[in-house]
Amino acid sequence: xxxxxxxxxVADQWTTPDSHGSLEVENPSTREVxxxxxxxxxxxxxxxxxxxxxxxxxxxATPVSRRCExxxxxxxxxxxxxxxxxxxxxxxxxxxxxxxxxEVKRALENTEVACGMPVLQQGDKxxxxxxxxxxxxxxxxxxxxxxxxxxxxxxMVPFWFFPYALASGNTYVVKPSEQVPLSMNRVAELIHxxxxxxGVFNVVHGDRRAAERLLxxxxxxxxxxxxxxxxxxxxxxxxxETGKRFQALGSxxxxxxxxPDAKMDDMIRxxxxxxxxxxxxxxxxxxxxxxxxxxxxxxxCRRFVAASREVRAxxxxxxxxxxxxxxxxxxxxxxxxxxxHEMIQTGIDEGATLALDGRTLVIPGCEDGHFVxxxxxxxxxxxxxxxxxxxxxxxxxxxxxxxLDEAIGIINGHQYGNxxxxxxxxxxxARKFKLETxxxxxxxxxxxPAPVAPLPFGGMKESLFADTKGQGRAAIDFFTDRKIVTERxxxxx
Ligand code: NAD
Numbered sequence: 001x002x003x004x005x006x007x008x009x010v011a012d013q014w015t016t017p018d019s020h021g022s023l024e025v026e027n028p029s030t031r032e033v034x035x036x037x038x039x040x041x042x043x044x045x046x047x048x049x050x051x052x053x054x055x056x057x058x059x060x061a062t063p064v065s066r067r068c069e070x071x072x073x074x075x076x077x078x079x080x081x082x083x084x085x086x087x088x089x090x091x092x093x094x095x096x097x098x099x100x101x102x103e104v105k106r107a108l109e110n111t112e113v114a115c116g117m118p119v120l121q122q123g124d125k126x127x128x129x130x131x132x133x134x135x136x137x138x139x140x141x142x143x144x145x146x147x148x149x150x151x152x153x154x155x156m157v158p159f160w161f162f163p164y165a166l167a168s169g170n171t172y173v174v175k176p177s178e179q180v181p182l183s184m185n186r187v188a189e190l191i192h193x194x195x196x197x198x199g200v201f202n203v204v205h206g207d208r209r210a211a212e213r214l215l216x217x218x219x220x221x222x223x224x225x226x227x228x229x230x231x232x233x234x235x236x237x238x239x240x241e242t243g244k245r246f247q248a249l250g251s252x253x254x255x256x257x258x259x260p261d262a263k264m265d266d267m268i269r270x271x272x273x274x275x276x277x278x279x280x281x282x283x284x285x286x287x288x289x290x291x292x293x294x295x296x297x298x299x300x301c302r303r304f305v306a307a308s309r310e311v312r313a314x315x316x317x318x319x320x321x322x323x324x325x326x327x328x329x330x331x332x333x334x335x336x337x338x339x340x341h342e343m344i345q346t347g348i349d350e351g352a353t354l355a356l357d358g359r360t361l362v363i364p365g366c367e368d369g370h371f372v373x374x375x376x377x378x379x380x381x382x383x384x385x386x387x388x389x390x391x392x393x394x395x396x397x398x399x400x401x402x403x404l405d406e407a408i409g410i411i412n413g414h415q416y417g418n419x420x421x422x423x424x425x426x427x428x429x430a431r432k433f434k435l436e437t438x439x440x441x442x443x444x445x446x447x448x449p450a451p452v453a454p455l456p457f458g459g460m461k462e463s464l465f466a467d468t469k470g471q472g473r474a475a476i477d478f479f480t481d482r483k484i485v486t487e488r489x490x491x492x493x
Contacts, residue, residue, distance in 0.1 A: 004035045006181055008044060008205055009188035011051035012198035017044035020209065023178055028094035028330040029315040031368040035092075037181040040206040045173075045213035048202040052144040052171035053219045055199030060141050060169040062197075067167055068115045074194035075111040078104065085155060085186060087317070092180045093154050094370070095278045096316040096327040107159040109453035113472055114163035120476050121168055133488050139480040141169030142221040142245075146214040148235070150227040151332050152281045152392075154180035155187065160457055160470030161224040165479045166200060170221075173202045175214060177227075179332055181205050212238075220244060222478065224470070226283075228390075229416070229462045236465040247466035247478055249458055251390040252418030254286045256447060257407045257433065260296045262423035267445075268303045270423075272326065274447030276311050276374055279331050280394040283463075284419050284441065284450045288380075288387060289398045290407045297400040301378045304398065305355045308374035315366045330370040331393050337370045340393035344375055347386040347397070352377040358394060382410045390416065404429055412438045418459035419449050440464060 003024070007014040019038040027034050059067070078085070082104045089100035114120075126135040145165045147158050154176065162172050176184040184203050191201045204210055208231075214220055215238040222245030225235040229250030239246035256271055274286040289304065291297030313328040314321045321327045331337050341359055348354055358373025372393050380387055380397040387397050401407035411420050421443030422433040430444045440459035443449030451457050451471065458469030468478040 003033045006035050006037045006185060006205055008038070008040060008048065009185065009192075009203040010048045011055075011202070012192060017041065017205070019044070019206075023207070025092060025179070025181060027091050028332055029317065029363075029366050029369045035182055037178055037205050039178065040204050040210045042209065042213040045175075045204050045206070045210050046217060048173045048204045049144055049146075049214070049217045049219050051199035052173050052202055055197055056143050056171045059171055059197060059200050062169070064118050064121060064167065064169070067169065068117055070194050070196050071111060071115050071163060071167055074190060074196075075108060075115065077190040077193055078108045078111060081186075081190065082108070085183065088186055089154050089183055090316050090329075092182045093151065094316065094329040094332065095281075096324070096329055097322055098325050099278050103153055103156040106453060107156045110159040110471060111163045113453045114167040117164075117167035117476075120473060121480065123482070133486060136485040136487070138483040138485060139168070139476070140483055141479065142481055143170060144220050145170050145172055145222045145224065145479065146220045147172070147174045148211045148214060148223065148225045148227065149174065149176050149184070151177040151179040152278065152283065154183035157226050158184065158187075160226075161475060162201065164475035166196070168476060168479045170479055171200050173204060173214065173220070175204050175206060175210050178205065178207045215239060215244075216242060218242070222246060224478070225249070229465075232465040245478060247458070247468050247470070248464070249283070249470065250463050250465060251416055252283050252459065252463050253288055253387070253390050253414055253416045254284060254419040255288045255290055255411045255414075255421075256286045257290045257292060257404070257411075257420070257422045258296055258300045259404065259422065259424040259426065259429055260293050261425050262296075263425065263445075264299065264303065267423040268300075268307050270445070270447040271304060272307050272311060274421075275396045276308070276326065276328050276394050277448070279329050279372070281331060281392050282448065284448045286419075286421070286447055287391060287396055289396060290401050290410055291398065292401050292404055292407050294400070297398070301355065301398050304396070305376050305378075308356050308376055308396070311374050313361055313371055313373055314363060315369065328374065328394060330366075331372055332370065334370060336393065337372055340372050340391055340395060343386055343389060343391045344395060347377045347380075347384070350384045350386065351379075352384060352386060352397065353379040382413060388415070404432065408433065408436050412436075415461060416459070416463045417461035418463035419443065421445070421447055421449055440469070
């Protein structure tokens with residue numbers, strides 16, 4: 001299939017933008033070039049923002065019931081095309097088909113939750129707060145919002161935000177990751193088919209230069225960013241300087257704590273999917289296991305390494321593995337693979353024990369693909385670089401703690417606080433863990449504690465630069481301001 005030349009979607013038109021050139025988009029399993037993505041100039045970003053700003057007054061004035069009618073139609077189209085979207089995600093990102101299917105499902109769920117906006121957006125009223133005075137809290141949309149997306153969920157991550165933005169009366173510009181730009185273009189086609197007015201939803205392709213212009217453009221009211229914490233910090237600083245709202249969801253090192261009373265077989269199975277699903281490139285992927293007590297630690301090391309050896313690595317589009325729930329696909333790029341190899345060498349140099357080495361994995365027929373096999377380090381100590389760093393690949397470090405307090409201390413001492421899970425049947429341990437662990441998303445016997453769409457999504461510490469999260473009501477707080485009306489009527493005389 002020839003590589004597609006991608007275009008921007010602005011004001012309901014597909015346009016070839018002025019650009020700083022283009023990048024090739026590869027299928028990471030085969031390195032087949034599947035598209036070329038333009039690196040839009042600042043002028044093109046401004047054009048998209050202008051289209052969104054132009055569409056805002058009429059969209060804000062459109063009844064919320066009508067806005068949601070369009071979103072319902074869009075949700076139906078997502079459902080109809082779920083399988084094509086699934087394959088598209090797998091082609092550009094390399095995750096397994098079941099993982100891609102789960103991504104489409106969560107995108108759809110967020111759209112459905114946003115369809116509840118007529119209820120979700122209702123304000124408050126206080127009758128008689130003072131003598132003859134009533135107070136009213138109105139939720140109002142603000143204008144144009146922008147989204148800068150990461151590579152690891154080409155479809156789902158923007159859905160934590162934009163359905164809520166549109167339903168509450170704002171207009172939108174998305175800059176997808178330049179590594180996986182195809183899924184968002186398909187979304188724009190479905191937005192068009194659903195009948196949204198021109199300019200309400202726009203897609204601009206590009207690299208950091210396009211993102212930087214979104215951060216600068218004075219007509220943009222707020223930015224949702226998802227990516228590395230390094231860039232979160234830049235986004236937070238620029239948005240503070242340019243007076244925009246922002247929410248920036250960053251990097252992670254998610255821990256799984258194994259207690260002595262855990263159901264060992266279920267736990268190991270659950271840990272495997274958490275650590276190796278999406279090749280360890282989920283922001284909620286676990287990459288650090290803490291065994292509590294010598295016996296549990298030893299048992300977890302032995303069983304986890306044995307189970308890791310059994311993980312099947314393959315091209316996820318190989319029909320032989322299409323429906324297998326756990327398939328390890330490639331990582332996103334040659335650069336990512338090189339970084340992972342460097343980190344494995346770092347672990348060896350730091351003195352951790354390399355119990356399983358995935359560096360030599362080759363998939364027949366995909367010799368050029370960016371594959372890394374399951375890799376496990378044991379005898380890891382807190383503070384080692386392989387423990388501190390988000391490696392973002394199928395590399396797992398196992399640490400030992402003498403007590404649950406020590407395990408919680410290891411997690412709380414880490415710079416990131418996205419997710420953490422405990423495996424136990426004991427209510428006391430579970431309660432202590434959920435109350436004392438400084439992470440935004442907690443799992444009890446759940447290895448990927450990603451909240452469902454109606455609940456907020458986001459971490460703590462250096463995993464979140466913001467005071468509002470994504471999804472559900474939290475998204476509505478970000479996309480609306482509260483206007484407080486104080487009113488009084490004098491008696492007719
Ligand atoms: P990244 O930070 O490299 O890129 C993300 C986006 O930022 C891209 O669109 C990129 O073009 C843009 N960008 C890059 N440099 C920029 C700059 N200097 N200024 C403005 N924009 C810039 O992240 P990535 O590698 O695409 O994604 C992986 C990261 O995302 C991981 O750290 C992962 O943990 C994180 N992530 C976090 C969550 C979460 O909920 N916390 C969810 C998904 C991914």
